Amino acid sequence: MNVPRHWREQIRRYRLVGSKCTDCGRLSFPNRAVCPKCNSRNNENYQYAGRGKIISFTNINSPPKEHKYNLPYAVALIELMEGPVITAQITDARAEELEIGMEVEMVTRKIMEYNDDGIICYGYKFRPIVEYAHP
Amino acid sequence: MKPNKSVGIIGYGAYVPKYRIQNTEIARVWGNDPNLVPIREKSVPGADEDSVTIAIEIARNAIIRAGINPSDLRAVWVGSESKPYAVKPTSTIVAEAIAATPFVNAADWEFACKAGSETIQACIAFVGSGMAKYALGIGVDTAQGAPSDALEYTAAAGGAGYIIGSAKESLAIIEASISYVTDTPDFWRRQHEHYPKHGNRFTGEPSYFKHVLSSSKALMEELGTKPEDYNYAIFHQPNRKFPLEVAKILGFPKEKILDGLVSPYIGNTYAGSALLGLAAVLDKAKEGDKIFCTSYGSGAGSDSFSLEVTDKLAERKGKAPSVKSYIERREEIDYAKYARYRKKIRA
Missing domain, CATH: 3.40.47.10 (Thiolase/Chalcone synthase)
Known part of the structure; x- marks a missing residue:
């Protein structure tokens, strides 16, 4: 159990915070100390809106043991509406309910927990957008 | 009890997990009369949901409706009897996830089923006294019902939260x-x-x-x-x-x-x-x-x-999912899957 590592990552995982190069405007996720486009070291935190679409996905059958509790689940490549493509677990939907191009939204869910006495790690997952209409 | 300064709800949010177990399914497993069950069905949290994740969904919906910057919240208070940690606040995780940290009062409240409403009362006092511009109070649970107990038929998951602010900004004055x-x-x-x-x-x-x-x-x-x-x-x-x-x-x-x-x-x-x-x-x-x-x-x-x-209610209520939307978003599960999701059986 690496508590400091989870603590260091938690803001970007809870909120989907990446980085933006203040010189060329390139957006990254996860955040970068050096811009992959212009090599600038001037990068600031950038809050993503948490919306995107699935560009590919797969069903996970043999997960790492920490994720076994959550089977079956899908992992997808998601193109965020701001541009970057990220890999994330899909929740509230099984692989057979997904399709390429489907719009998804970010939610903060339990990623894994270290037994009954360790820390609980929360982070971003994506789900099909909750459709709503008001009464 | 009225605060010195008039206050009200400026934003509200709700959330209910999508899984449902029918009362007749619980009755089937325990050999009880399916005609004597108290309700039709109850919500069940998914395997990756707990009071923290539900409270975060609620808080985000409330912030969207309120249209405020989360860093203007001076309190994030969560009332629950199903805290994921016995010691370590639910409220700090929620406050961090919604970007309300660090200059915010965060605390967990406990009073069985009224732990949520007492956070609202405290928010009224916090804003009404002038100590806070906005305060968020949430009531949330992933309620525990012992297998075969009468409460197993109803102990469910979900919640709602309210951002309290001045009366002139409110969608409902308290x-x-x-x-x-x-x-x-x-x-x-x-x-x-x-x-x-x-x-x-x-x-x-x-x-x-x-x-x-x-x-x-x-x-x-x-x-x-x-x-x-x-x-x-x-x-x-x-x-x-x-x-x-x-x-x-x-x-x-x-x-x-x-x-x-x-x-x-x-x-x-x-x-x-x-x-x-x-x-x-x-x-x-x-x-x-x-x-x-x-x-x-x-x-x-x-x-x-x-x-x-x-x-102000008319323009704000449509900005986040209604309770009805969450009720209608449902996937039925059987007792075996329910037992797994609620950790009544474990791998």
Whole structure:
């Protein structure tokens, strides 16, 4: 159990915070100390809106043991509406309910927990957008 | 009880997990009469959901409706009896996830099913005293019901939260609130126990009814209002029967109760129960409507609130999913999957 590592990552995982190069405007996720486009070291935190679409996905059958509790689940490549493509677990939907191009939204869910006495790690997952209409 | 400065709800959010187990399925497993079950079905949290993740969904919906910067929140208070950690606040995780940290008061509140409504009362005082511009109070639970216990039929997951701010920014002004509390051992859970115990029939007359009625009557007496003055009323919903009975005794007709009565469809969300009912009513209400709301928490006590809807509700309610949307977003699971999701069986 690496508590400091989870603590260091938690803001970007809870909120989907990446980085933006203040010189060329390139957006990254996860955040970068050096811009992959212009090599600038001037990068600031950038809050993503948490919306995107699935560009590919797969069903996970043999997960790492920490994720076994959550089977079956899908992992997808998601193109965020701001541009970057990220890999994330899909929740509230099984692989057979997904399709390429489907719009998804970010939610903060339990990623894994270290037994009954360790820390609980929360982070971003994506789900099909909750459709709503008001009464 | 009224604050010095008039306050109200500037944003609200609700959330209910998508999984459902039918009461007849629980009755099938335990050999009980399927015709005698208390409600139709209850919500079940997914394997990756707990009170923290549900509270975060609620908080985000409330912030969207309020249209505020989360760093302007001076309090993030979460009331629950199903904290993922026995020691380590749920509220700090929620506050961090919604970007309300670090200059914010974060605390977890405990009072069985009224842990949520007491955060609202505290928010009223925090904003009403001028100490805070905005404060967020949430009631949420992933309630525990022991296998085969009567409460297993209703113990559900979900909740609602409210951002309190000045009256002039409010979608509903909170006119006044009152609490009625006594030491009543109707329901409890000891340290290190997974499931609560309760006093069976004792949970009705000297517990739920006494406190809900006393608190409701006292607030209406203080304000000089009558049931006829209100368009809607919400009472804590451990089942379908109790809130309808208490409304009848107080003189609220059934049609003023039904819009806020969500327990038949999702069960008793404990600290989220009355607050989810209130959110369902706000989804429907219009300017000028008056709303009466009374929670109940075992142990025992009730908080009552009197509210009046303003013109700002109409533009804000459609910005986040309604309670009805969450009720209709459902996937039925059987007892085996329910047992796994609730960690009644483990790999």
